[in-house]
Amino acid sequence: MTExxxxxxxxxxxxxxxxxxxxxxxxxxxxxxxxxxxxSANENPLGTSELALAARANAPALYxxxxxxxxxxxxxxxxxxxxxxxxxxxxxxELLNLAAQGYAGPGDEVIYVRYGFSVYDIAARRxxxxxxxxxxxxxxxxxxxxxxxxxxxxxxxxxxNPNNPTGSFLPKGDIARLHAALPADVLLVxxxxxxxxxxxxxxxxxxxxxxxHENVLVTRTFSKIFGLAGERIGxxxxxxxxxxxxxxxRGPFNVSSTGQAMAAAALDDMAFVERAxxxxxxxxxxxxxxxxxxxxxGLRALPSQANFVLILFEGALRAExxxxxxxxxxxxxxxxxxxxxxxGLRITIGHPQDMDAIATALREMAxxxx
Numbered sequence: 001m002t003e004x005x006x007x008x009x010x011x012x013x014x015x016x017x018x019x020x021x022x023x024x025x026x027x028x029x030x031x032x033x034x035x036x037x038x039x040s041a042n043e044n045p046l047g048t049s050e051l052a053l054a055a056r057a058n059a060p061a062l063y064x065x066x067x068x069x070x071x072x073x074x075x076x077x078x079x080x081x082x083x084x085x086x087x088x089x090x091x092x093x094e095l096l097n098l099a100a101q102g103y104a105g106p107g108d109e110v111i112y113v114r115y116g117f118s119v120y121d122i123a124a125r126r127x128x129x130x131x132x133x134x135x136x137x138x139x140x141x142x143x144x145x146x147x148x149x150x151x152x153x154x155x156x157x158x159x160x161n162p163n164n165p166t167g168s169f170l171p172k173g174d175i176a177r178l179h180a181a182l183p184a185d186v187l188l189v190x191x192x193x194x195x196x197x198x199x200x201x202x203x204x205x206x207x208x209x210x211x212x213h214e215n216v217l218v219t220r221t222f223s224k225i226f227g228l229a230g231e232r233i234g235x236x237x238x239x240x241x242x243x244x245x246x247x248x249x250r251g252p253f254n255v256s257s258t259g260q261a262m263a264a265a266a267l268d269d270m271a272f273v274e275r276a277x278x279x280x281x282x283x284x285x286x287x288x289x290x291x292x293x294x295x296x297x298g299l300r301a302l303p304s305q306a307n308f309v310l311i312l313f314e315g316a317l318r319a320e321x322x323x324x325x326x327x328x329x330x331x332x333x334x335x336x337x338x339x340x341x342x343x344g345l346r347i348t349i350g351h352p353q354d355m356d357a358i359a360t361a362l363r364e365m366a367x368x369x370x
Contacts (some may be wrong), residue, residue: 167304
């Protein structure tokens with residue numbers, strides 16, 4: 001037999017693809033298949049702007065504008081960014097993957113923090129790069145620990161701010177310090193999927209860094225506060241060279257006509273966005289206060305700047321037990337053993353009555369577990 005004939009009898013994936021653990025989305029149904037109130041995917045409980053919903057009906061069914069010109073123009077106007085420095089993605093997930101693909105490969109390293117967004121590991125492995133995980137600081141980003149891992153092989157650093165799934169937040173000074181200490185040939189990606197939930201006065205300064213430097217990419221999404229998760233619309237901004245690189249390798253018609261129309265209309269309803277931000281701020285504070293009252297039962301809510309709270313179960317009540325107990329009561333939340341958090345539940349901030357019901361259920365289970 002020839003060498004070609006003796007090779008594997010079926011196509012074989014690259015070894016780095018084999019090492020990927022596929023992304024596991026939040027569930028929306030119980031074990032018996034019945035639908036549950038879904039607080040596992042960080043969706044906006046207020047739904048979607050009426051302006052965006054109205055725009056859906058008039059979107060053409062033809063191929064979309066491959067460059068999303070009108071949407072990029074509207075984003076540029078809103079944020080004071082040259083539209084030429086904006087790139088669109090099929091959700092911000094596509095842009096995160098493209099950032100790794102465009103700047104890293106076999107033999108290179110991609111750094112992200114422990115308890116960071118699970119897509120970072122996938123993005124690194126997908127392009128053959130080696131993922132490097134930095135130790136956390138009480139479940140948040142430790143800038144010094146991250147910088148200690150930078151080597152001449154480092155090509156990309158991912159930071160989620162606010163972080164998913166922990167909700168932690170790096171202030172402007174820490175983001176600036178991190179960037180200043182990175183080599184100029186390392187791409188810093190600041191993932192601001194939950195950025196609109198942060199109070200304007202707490203801006204982390206990443207957009208300004210992306211405007212001023214050649215090695216910063218900031219990504220955002222319409223999936224969270226805008227309530228357009230089903231349309232898969234993300235965007236990023238950075239230096240012209242970064243935008244050009246991502247445009248070379250993104251899908252040619254990656255944002256649908258419907259998505260472009262709905263996103264542009266959503267940007268015309270910033271009153272909806274502000275209402276969602278205030279609702280989240282107030283309900284999150286109220287829910288955290290209820291969880292803090294259960295500290296004697298070993299429940300701890302991590303500080304969050306996002307639209308969810310990560311609760312740690314450090315007493316008799318186990319997170320898995322609480323997860324199943326909430327499902328029995330009609331609620332699905334996110335249990336995170338695959339992200340190294342078997343003792344944690346990430347709970348999206350929903351309607352007041354739902355948050356009260358969850359807090360009551362957790363208290364009942366915690367008292368029963370004594």
